[in-house]
Amino acid sequence: MTQRPLNQVLLHPGCRVGPELDQWLSGHGGEGLARACAAPGAIIDAIREAGLRGLGGSGYPTHKKWSFVAQQQGTGDKYLICNGNEDEPGTFKDRLLMAETPHQIIEGALITALACAINRIVFYINPDLGLAIDNMHQAVQQWRGTPPLQTAADALGRPIEMEVVASSGHYIGGEETAAIESVEGNFPFPRGKPPYPAESGVHGCPTLINNMETLANVPHILRNGAAWYRDLGLGDACGTKIYCISGDVLRPGAYELPMGTPLSELLYIYGDGMLVGKKLKAIFTGGPSNTILTTTDLDVPLDFESVAARRSALGTGAMIVVSHGTGIVKRVTEYVNFFAASSCGQCPSCKTGTYYISMLLSKIDTGEGTRADLESLINLCKILPGSGRCHLLDGAVKVLDSSLYHFMSEYEQALN
Numbered sequence: 001m002t003q004r005p006l007n008q009v010l011l012h013p014g015c016r017v018g019p020e021l022d023q024w025l026s027g028h029g030g031e032g033l034a035r036a037c038a039a040p041g042a043i044i045d046a047i048r049e050a051g052l053r054g055l056g057g058s059g060y061p062t063h064k065k066w067s068f069v070a071q072q073q074g075t076g077d078k079y080l081i082c083n084g085n086e087d088e089p090g091t092f093k094d095r096l097l098m099a100e101t102p103h104q105i106i107e108g109a110l111i112t113a114l115a116c117a118i119n120r121i122v123f124y125i126n127p128d129l130g131l132a133i134d135n136m137h138q139a140v141q142q143w144r145g146t147p148p149l150q151t152a153a154d155a156l157g158r159p160i161e162m163e164v165v166a167s168s169g170h171y172i173g174g175e176e177t178a179a180i181e182s183v184e185g186n187f188p189f190p191r192g193k194p195p196y197p198a199e200s201g202v203h204g205c206p207t208l209i210n211n212m213e214t215l216a217n218v219p220h221i222l223r224n225g226a227a228w229y230r231d232l233g234l235g236d237a238c239g240t241k242i243y244c245i246s247g248d249v250l251r252p253g254a255y256e257l258p259m260g261t262p263l264s265e266l267l268y269i270y271g272d273g274m275l276v277g278k279k280l281k282a283i284f285t286g287g288p289s290n291t292i293l294t295t296t297d298l299d300v301p302l303d304f305e306s307v308a309a310r311r312s313a314l315g316t317g318a319m320i321v322v323s324h325g326t327g328i329v330k331r332v333t334e335y336v337n338f339f340a341a342s343s344c345g346q347c348p349s350c351k352t353g354t355y356y357i358s359m360l361l362s363k364i365d366t367g368e369g370t371r372a373d374l375e376s377l378i379n380l381c382k383i384l385p386g387s388g389r390c391h392l393l394d395g396a397v398k399v400l401d402s403s404l405y406h407f408m409s410e411y412e413q414a415l416n
């Protein structure tokens with residue numbers, strides 16, 4: 001297998017200038033924003049044509065989300081929350097972007113603000129990501145009072161406020177409505193919907209929430225054009241993706257590759273293959289809140305549609321590789337324990353459901369589970385999805401359901 005020439009955008013050395021704004025602006029930094037300021041009305045069309053999608057896990061088309069917020073009329077505040085909570089095991093791309101490339105995120109946020117008539121930008125960051133939050137603080141400070149920020153404010157027609165807000169560090173704080181609660185200074189309890197954040201978010205104001213990687217792409221699209229961005233992807237996929245590969249591989253890390261790169265390439269070329277003596281068993285795709293791919297899926301292009309066609313989902317692009325010798329029941333038990341501990345407890349189905357799944361899994365994993373316990377797990381996979389206020393519960397069920405689908409024999413063998 002040969003290595004594809006890397007066409008890095010977000011992790012290009014020219015972007016990895018840390019908090020130094022002078023260095024960012026002495027390269028191509030600021031060019032995307034200047035184009036956006038010249039024609040704010042054309043930004044959303046450019047994002048639509050580029051095919052940019054939410055890279056925080058959902059893959060939702062970015063231009064659609066922006067349009068809802070742009071349509072909100074009124075003279076009050078509008079908020080953009082740049083989501084840097086990143087707390088799910090196996091995902092470590094946003095911390096890298098925030099620590100090494102804060103200015104492309106800030107420039108992307110300013111362009112987003114222009115597109116949606118937003119005047120308040122909040123960089124919402126997990127305080128446990130030390131260098132990330134420090135560098136974002138410094139970088140935001142460096143933009144204050146600069147000509148590019150003033151030009152953006154002039155184009156918007158009012159001042160643009162930017163601040164860094166530390167999240168509480170809880171995993172649930174990354175959920176969009178929990179982030180809104182957190183920004184208001186409350187515990188990150190997700191809110192019921194409707195109203196949706198686009199109508200009523202922070203302090204009742206229209207609010208847009210985007211992932212850091214999504215926003216980081218924006219200045220490059222404005223500078224180089226939608227067609228350029230589309231062409232970066234393979235097949236029908238657009239742009240690049242920072243895939244995080246971890247687990248039983250020789251070279252774990254975050255690799256920016258064309259969206260649609262085959263799983264085998266990520267694993268065997270960039271991840272350098274399995275640890276010596278280890279044989280591939282499965283890949284937890286998109287992190288613990290997602291699904292499993294197996295050895296028959298090595299050819300799958302890692303883009304939203306292709307992975308979904310394999311009864312899985314790309315999610316954040318995190319690939320946790322496990323080898324033979326790793327018990328699937330044990331691993332899924334660990335992941336469900338994480339979700340049970342992360343549940344905010346507002347919804348009985350989630351609080352009780354994650355606890356109950358975790359208890360049944362532990363029983364089976366320790367050889368004490370019965371056929372009835374396994375039947376209960378199968379039934380819970382049918383009745384729990386969609387019963388919680390947010391998707392945390394769905395994530396816990398998804399990984400369990402996927403493991404039952406692919407590795408039922410392991411569950412059966414573990415029964416008492």
Ligand SMILES: Cc1cc2nc3c(=O)[nH]c(=O)nc-3n(C[C@H](O)[C@H](O)[C@H](O)COP(=O)(O)O)c2cc1C
Nearest residue numbers: 054055056083085086174175176210211214391392
């Ligand atoms: C439990 C939970 C945790 C989440 N954590 C994050 C997170 O840390 N960062 C993130 O960008 N999105 C996270 N999300 C997804 C957000 O709710 C939201 O969809 C995302 O920030 C939107 O950005 P995008 O459209 O750019 O992908 C989480 C969702 C759930 C249900």
Ligand code: SF4
Nearest residue numbers: 344346347350388390
């Ligand atoms: S589904 Fe779980 S985490 Fe989400 S709001 Fe309900 S209790 Fe909280």
